[in-house]
Amino acid sequence: MQRMGMVLGVKPDMVATYKELHAAVWPEILALLTRCNIRNYTIFLREPENLLFGYYEYHGSDYEADMALMAADPKNQEWWSFCIPCQAPLETRAEGEWWAMMEPVFHME
Template sequence: MQRMGMVIGVKPDMVDTYKRLHAAVWPEILALLADCNIANYTIFLREPENLLFGYYEYHGSDYEADMAKMAANPKNQEWWSFCIPCQAPLDTRQQGEWWAMMEPVFHMD
């Protein structure tokens, strides 16, 4: 299992929209996440900085293939069409990232 952490901004005028979207995530998206070997997915919001911190556990054996499968899914692309306009990616993210991935530095079981 891999533990994944990531961060992105949320536009101040879109915080309520983002919260509303995630209060009722579409069942197809939840099923797709599970099908792509993602569990314990949680998104935290820090206001007033308007930062989103995402955490999930990846239980598969081919992360790149699972992420490609997720990105290619038409329902997920529709979901992203609502979420992406709410987000403000960090200028310091790596090439090809939307959410900036974070390095794990501590974990306690």
Template sequence: MERMGMVIGIKAEKIDEYKALHAAVWPAVLAKLSAANVRNYTIFLREPENLLFGYWEYHGTDYEADMRSIAVDPETQRWWTFCGPCQAPLASRADGEHWAMMRPVFHMD
């Protein structure tokens, strides 16, 4: 299992919309995440900085293939058309990233 953290900005005027979307995530999107070996997915909001911090645990053996399976899923792509306009990707993110990935520096069980 690999713990993964990521961060992205959120537009202040879109926070309520983003919360509403995530209060009722589409079942097909959740199923795709589960099928791609994503577990314990949590998104935190930090205001007033308007940052989203995402955390999940990856339980698979081929991360790249699992992430591709999410990215090509039509229902997930449709979900992103609603979530994407709410988000403000960080200028410091790596090429090809939407959410900026983070490296762990500490963990306590």
């Protein structure tokens, strides 16, 4: 299992919309996350900075393939069409990233 942490901005005028979307995540998206071996997915919001911190555990054996499956899914692309306009990716993210991945430096079971 891999623990994944990531950070992303949310546009100030879209915070309420982003919260509404995630208060009722579509069942197809939840099922897709499970199929792609993602568990314990949580997104935290820090206001007034409007930073989103995402955490999940990956339980699969081919992360790249599972992420490609997720990105190619038509329902997920539709979901992203609502979420992406709310988001403000960090300028310092790595090339090819939307959410900026974070390095784990501590964990306690």
